[in-house]
Amino acid sequence: MQFKDKDIQHIADLARLDLTPAELKVYGEQLSSITGYIDQLQDIKTDINSSSQSLNNVWREDEVIDWSDEEVQVALEQGDREGGLLKVKRVL
Amino acid sequence: MDAQMLSIAQARKELDSGNVSALELTRACLRNIEALDGDLHACLLVDSEGALAAAEKADERLRQGERGPLLGIPYLAKDILMTKGLKTTAASKILENYIAPYNATVIEKLEQAGAVLLGKTNLDEFAHGSSTENSAFGVTKNPWDLSRVPGGSSGGSAAAVAAGLCFFALGTDTGGSIRQPASFCNLVGLKPSYGRVSRFGLLSMTSSTDTAGPLTRSVEDAAIVLSVISGKDERDATSLNLPVPDYSKNLDKGIRGLRIGVVSSDLNEGLNKDIKEAFLESLSVLKKSGAEIVEIELPYNKYSVPVYYVITPSELSSNLARFDGIGWGMSTEESNNLLSFYKENRGLGFGPEAKRRIMLGTFALSAGYADAYYKKAQAVRELIKQDFQQAFSKVDIIFSPSSPHPAFKIGVQINDPLAMYLEDIYLSGPSLAGLPAVSVPGGFVNEEGKDLPFGWQFIAPLAQEELLLQVATAWEKVNNYFKRQPKF
Numbered sequence: 192m193q194f195k196d197k198d199i200q201h202i203a204d205l206a207r208l209d210l211t212p213a214e215l216k217v218y219g220e221q222l223s224s225i226t227g228y229i230d231q232l233q234d235i236k237t238d239i240n241s242s243s244q245s246l247n248n249v250w251r252e253d254e255v256i257d258w259s260d261e262e263v264q265v266a267l268e269q270g271d272r273e274g275g276l277l278k279v280k281r282v283l
Numbered sequence: 284m285d286a287q288m289l290s291i292a293q294a295r296k297e298l299d300s301g302n303v304s305a306l307e308l309t310r311a312c313l314r315n316i317e318a319l320d321g322d323l324h325a326c327l328l329v330d331s332e333g334a335l336a337a338a339e340k341a342d343e344r345l346r347q348g349e350r351g352p353l354l355g356i357p358y359l360a361k362d363i364l365m366t367k368g369l370k371t372t373a374a375s376k377i378l379e380n381y382i383a384p385y386n387a388t389v390i391e392k393l394e395q396a397g398a399v400l401l402g403k404t405n406l407d408e409f410a411h412g413s414s415t416e417n418s419a420f421g422v423t424k425n426p427w428d429l430s431r432v433p434g435g436s437s438g439g440s441a442a443a444v445a446a447g448l449c450f451f452a453l454g455t456d457t458g459g460s461i462r463q464p465a466s467f468c469n470l471v472g473l474k475p476s477y478g479r480v481s482r483f484g485l486l487s488m489t490s491s492t493d494t495a496g497p498l499t500r501s502v503e504d505a506a507i508v509l510s511v512i513s514g515k516d517e518r519d520a521t522s523l524n525l526p527v528p529d530y531s532k533n534l535d536k537g538i539r540g541l542r543i544g545v546v547s548s549d550l551n552e553g554l555n556k557d558i559k560e561a562f563l564e565s566l567s568v569l570k571k572s573g574a575e576i577v578e579i580e581l582p583y584n585k586y587s588v589p590v591y592y593v594i595t596p597s598e599l600s601s602n603l604a605r606f607d608g609i610g611w612g613m614s615t616e617e618s619n620n621l622l623s624f625y626k627e628n629r630g631l632g633f634g635p636e637a638k639r640r641i642m643l644g645t646f647a648l649s650a651g652y653a654d655a656y657y658k659k660a661q662a663v664r665e666l667i668k669q670d671f672q673q674a675f676s677k678v679d680i681i682f683s684p685s686s687p688h689p690a691f692k693i694g695v696q697i698n699d700p701l702a703m704y705l706e707d708i709y710l711s712g713p714s715l716a717g718l719p720a721v722s723v724p725g726g727f728v729n730e731e732g733k734d735l736p737f738g739w740q741f742i743a744p745l746a747q748e749e750l751l752l753q754v755a756t757a758w759e760k761v762n763n764y765f766k767r768q769p770k771f
Binding site: 202203204206208209210224226228229231233237238249262265266270271281 | 367368380381382383384385517520521583586589590592593600604607609610611618619620621622623624625626627629630631633635638639641642643645646649655656659660662663665666700701704
């Protein structure tokens with residue numbers, strides 16, 4: 192796969208990454224070379240149904256387990272807060 | 284007595300007989316960190332106060348007659364494991380100021396066992412890499428040659444153990460990150476079976492292959508640590524619900540009659556010729572010890588690196604989506620809305636390799652490409668698993684080099700991501716199949732007048748760590764490589 196600047200920009204948007212023009216160029220070249228190497232997988236005959244046979248779901252009851260006050264405090268001490276809430280930028 | 288060069292087993296005897304205290308061992312390690320880590324940069328954080336307090340507590344437990352394999356033994360942990368009240372950065376600017384509110388299960392188990400946490404070690408950012416050059420806080424140097432990398436991503440842990448800054452260190456291994464630095468630093472590096480050790484509190488990279496395990500100076504030490512940190516954890520749904528044996532119990536059973544599988548294509552181009560020669564010699568050594576060498580084939584294992592570099596970026600692009608710079612990382616004030624704030628924080632907060640992998644994974648999972656990349660890779664992964672299953676119907680253990688060469692120079696591979704990915708050529712297969720594997724000291728090659736260590740890998744069937752360590756011990760017994768220490 193050969194990536195052009197606009198392909199890389201699209202991926203960067205999906206990944207929520209701001210990239211500089213220099214980064215766009217370098218990642219374009221590197222991702223082209225890496226996917227070129229990965230593309231050898233296309234030559235292998237696989238049965239798509241054969242994957243994940245050994246996997247099974249692990250369930251548990253959906254119970255609320257309270258955090259210890261100490262853990263809550265350490266977690267909430269961090270970051271920019273106002274009135275017990277985390278402050279973020281304007282969403283809209 | 285060079286206290287911090289004792290094995291855990293030796294230190295245990297000294298502690299139990301009262302010849303030395305946990306406080307003395309801890310002080311000796313802290314002195315060594317102070318003296319040597321300026322050159323090595325193995326540690327990202329040293330918690331002297333916490334370590335001394337933990338050592339005093341361990342001494343009190345010892346005085347009251349309590350005994351335990353790791354009671355009073357000082358160690359370091361890779362800075363991707365959550366440590367309550369201490370910074371846990373994953374060597375990333377995006378978590379630069381993050382203080383963990385709770386302990387990873389492995390840290391908690393070691394605390395209960397009375398081991399003394401000295402601090403946190405350097406790594407490639409979020410464990411993405413094979414050299415520690417991707418750390419946002421500077422590279423770690425290899426104590427065997429300061430101009431070379433210690434390997435990675437658990438490079439800080441490896442350099443620290445090799446240089447005697449601690450008795451053992453915890454690393455994590457997703458596709459080789461314990462075994463490769465162990466081979467570069469003349470250590471034993473044990474990657475347990477997937478699920479053998481809880482992942483709770485390990486900052487996720489590739490959730491389907493992440494494991495935590497020890498880097499130690501001897502196989503016996505690795506067995507001691509593994510016995511303490513293993514086991515089912517209700518907070519990690521993928522942890523194995525199997526009993527934990529005492530891994531140190533059967534180490535001396537030898538390898539007489541065991542079938543050891545070797546893949547001839549492992550010796551193809553790319554393998555350093557001195558290492559290749561040493562590998563062939565080691566086969567006759569294993570034969571002399573009573574093992575049968577059986578040639579096997581793992582036809583799909585040669586695709587393990589391309590498969591790994593689809594699955595890993597895919598999973599981590601999703602795992603790292605949670606990091607937005609809000610709360611504890613570097614955070615920009617420029618943006619005026621949430622979306623551009625996210626993009627700017629992430630663009631500046633992640634380093635080049637993390638961004639490269641996030642992009643690759645986002646691509647491999649994106650509409651129109653997920654079938655050709657992610658699903659294809661999962662299907663080939665299944666074939667790799669079947670390769671190993673079939674091989675283990677013919678042999679008990681598989682034997683290979685750990686790395687195609689000794690430690691490389693700092694800077695030579697940093698701009699060639701593909702070359703860096705190929706570091707894992709012998710190591711990513713067992714990770715994809717979830718199998719336990721260990722790297723043990725294999726010998727030395729001389730480059731530019733310096734002796735540089737390399738390692739051998741043993742791979743066992745799922746949950747057969749006992750057998751794995753038994754074979755590794757047999758290898759260790761017929762040479763003294765593990766006793767050699769770096770001078771720097």
